[in-house]
Each structure stands twice: as structure tokens, then as C-alpha cells.
Amino acid sequence: MAEVLVYVDHVDGAVRKPTLELLTLARRIGEPVAVALGAGAEATAAVLAEHGAVKVLTADAPEFSDYLVVPKVDALQAAYAAVSPAAVLFPSSAENKEIGARLAVRIGSGIITDATDLEAGDEGPVATQAAFAASFSVKSRVSKGTPVITVKPNSAPVEAAPAAGAVEALAVTFGALATGTKVTSRTPRESTGRPELTEAAIVVSGGRGVNGAENFHIIEALADSLGAAVGASRAAVDAGWYPHSNQVGQTGKSVSPQLYIASGISGAIQHRAGMQTSKTIVAINKDAEAPIFDLVDYGVVGDLFAVVPQLTDEIKARKG
């Protein structure tokens, strides 16, 4: 069976959920060979093996954290040369897409980004993507070279599928471009303790209707009652009420959780682009004409300052 390279997203050895989802999809098109880079790479092997990795290629070097993107491309290129895979898969993120894109150029291959599904086809893997603010579903494939495909979080279930997961050290030679962009300082984002926005099963977002940074605690309280991530519309972010890293929409994050709750968000096309593929959509807005109501499974026309706290209390009561 053909081997498929799977790039591993991990934090000091803790594998992030989208990588495990990706292993589920990778098994549909071949035998997953995982590539884990940086500090803690070897520690990823056990969980990757549980989810189907037949092999885990690891490498660590200061270059991976001291310089932007290119050292990781050099490593992927080495893995590609060692394995000759049928496809190279990445969990979609801004950085991973950049790594995949540069690798694709080097190996003379096409790239598909933000796939929401992946299946084996006669002419190689077929990817499903959402286009035009998710108003279209597009099926496409890479027609030149070895397919490089990035897959959005929440595109597949995490499934156990024990495999060997043999760890092998990957020999990486860094090219001249590897040290081109130096990371001169890094300030870690303070953890809120909430799930990561793009990975979360439930996202609770606030928009213009929240009417001030000081009111966002209402949204946060609802999110916490559900174990959800907090999102914000562009209007709320541009007004400075919530950080840009939480923005859902065309110029922010694209999410497709099981449940999306929009509060005080009208549903402009730019916002819809980032959340329209959510499985269940719920909205609370005082304007009955707001376009968000065209998308919802359940909508409440009302004042979020009354509805959201009541909802939060009710959820807490039901959860006991």
C-alpha cells in the first residue's frame, strides 16, 4: 500500500487533535507515515501509532524555532525524498499551509488547501472544499506531481487504529534559505483555558450587538457553560472589544464546529465565509431581518443581554 506523509502539529510532544483527524483521512488513501519536528517530536510517536501511523519520522534542531517556515520545508523535503509518498497531508493552519505550499513548489506538485473531506480516486486523492463563502462544494484533485493537501480541523472523526509507529530519525540538511527569516522574539499567547477556536466542537461568538469589551463576559460565560471556544465578528474585533486571534470570518479564522452560536451578529457575507460549514447554527439577534437567521437551525429574535444569561443559567441548571 502506498505511503502517505502526514505532518504532525504538536506542542512539545502533545499532538493536536486535527492531526489525529487527519490520520483517519490518510488511512483512506494509504499507510500514514507521520513527520514530527522540533522539541518533543519523539514523544508524539505513541499517540500517532495508536491512530494509524506505521512510522514516525522525527527531527529536532534549533532552526525549527529560530527561523520562519523554511527549515520545516527542508525537513519535509527530506522526508519526501526518503519515503516517495503518494500524497503529503497537513492539518490546515496559516503556518502549515505555508510549509505545504513551499514544499509543493520544490517537488513540482499542485496544492489544495482547506479540504473538508478526502477520498481515494482513480487519479489520486479527491478533496472536497467549500468555495465562495461555503455556498459551493468543490471536488478537486492535484493533477501534477505528488498531491499536497491541507485539511481543515473537524473534517473527520478521531479513530483508534493501532499501527507500528516505529520511530526513525530524519536526517535534515538545511539549505541557504533556511535562515532567511529570523524569529527575533516570541511572546506566547496567554492561554484562556478554553478550547482552540478552529478545533472546538462548539463555538460561541459575539458581534456588534455585544456593544463593548466590558460585555464580552456574557459571551464567555455561555461558552464556559458549554466547554466552548469564544469567537468574535470582525465588527467586534475592529472595535477593539476582543482579540483578532478570535475573529471568525473571511479575514479571521474559518471554523466548522458541531454547534455555532452567534450572538449579536448580523451575518454579513464575510462572517458567513468563516462559519457557514458549521453543523448546527444558532443565533440570537434583536433584528428579525438579520441575514444570520437565513442560516440558522434555531434562532431567537431578542435582546442578547436577556437571552444569553438566561440560556447560560439554564445550561448550568441542566448540567447540574
Added chain:
Amino acid sequence: MSLRIVVCVKYVPDATGDRQFTEDLTVNRDDVDGLLSELDEYAVEQALQIADEADDAEITVLTVGPEDAKDALRKALSMGADKAIHVEDDDLHGSDVMATSLVLAKAIEKAGYDLVITGMASTDGTMGVLPAILAERLGVPQVTLLSEVKVEDGVVTGRRDGDSASEQLEASLPALVSVTDQSGEARYPSFKGIMAAKKKPVESWDLEELEIESDEVGLEGSWTAVDSATQRPARTAGTIVKDEGEGGKSLAEFLAGQKFI
């Protein structure tokens, strides 16, 4: 010494219009108005600010696209860019990101540059990979997804706000920069700017001029193929209730029914 800045921009269908695919599964450009991609306005703005700080700088705005794409160039010129290059060729129709980036890279090299600036993604394809691909093709450092950017003494520095950390980056010119919508509001063209833009030079190049064969681009030459594009069925109308004091409770009831609670 003059700082040569090339800004890559894209002419895209208006996202608020009814965007569709054509029979050959390329973007239908006839039925929806086109415009300069909003995210590229930020790239033009940063180029203007960098040029203001430099002793001597020249901003060239570059696009690959059909005849109408000149509108995007005009907008950038009216914001203050100095000149424009339009790469137009019938054989380009249907080019994917790899094919388009090949054309852009050749055009950038032909134009001459110290700094290339792009937006973070297009508002139609929204892949966000073109900047990295261009840097790879040009063989220059990528300083991408910046919310702040500065160029001084041949060095570009900037801040990249990622998911887990905010990073300060540094690279020597020549380099490629991409900027996010957090980099600073783009200026509106003034009346004077609009009038001046009409007199600024717009060069037109075709594939032959860039020594690119027609089979390297277009639908045939692309590295990816679209098999189908299906309009998603409209969502079935959901339940909408008016809050008369019990809105939160009814919503909780719905969520419980869906097993979210």
C-alpha cells in the same frame, strides 16, 4: 538608493454578489462586478507607508488577470502607487495558484525589485499560500502575515500574530512581505489621486514577453483540476422564535434536544 517595491494585487468578484462557477468550472467573472481585493488594499497601504519613510522609493503594482483587472491597478494607482504592470493573455484563463505564481514571479523578476508586498490571501480563492509560493520561487526570505511592518537600512522587520504566539521577524532585502487586515486601515483615494492615476503608466505584458509557454499556465497547465462544483442546497428554514421572556430557555430546550447539553 532607490527602494523598488512591487505590490501584487488581484482583481476579484465582489463577495457580496452572487458568485458562480462557469461551465469549465472556473470563476464566472461576467455576472458579478469585480474589484481590487480588499485584502490587497492593505498591501498597497503598507507599500505607501514604507515608501514615505524611504529616501527614494518607487511602487509598482502588478496584476495577472483579464482586461477588467486594469480596474484593480487603477485603484492602487489612485491610492498612490507610481506605475502598474498588467499581465494579460488569453492562455492564462483557468490558471491555478501554481501557474499564477509562476507568471507573477517572472514578472516581478523582469520588473526588478527589492521588496515584494502582497495581501494575506485573495478574497475569492482564500488559499493564503501565494506569498509563500512566491518567496520560494523568487528565492527570497518570506516575512509573512504581518500586522506591523517596517523597512530600514535594507532590513525588513515585522510582527506576526500566530495562533499560539506573537513573533517578531527580521530579514534582509530582497524579501517578500505579506500583510494582514490588522496592519492598518487602507486610505481612500483622493480626487487628486484619482485624476493623477489616469496619467500614470500601465504596461501590458503577455506570456511571450515573460518567456512562459502557454502550456505552463491556464486550465491545461495548472497543477490542480476541479472535477465538480455544486451549489450547496439552501439550508432548510430553521425554527425562529421571538423572545418574550423565555427565549433563553427555549434555546436551551433546542440544544438539549440536539444533545449539546
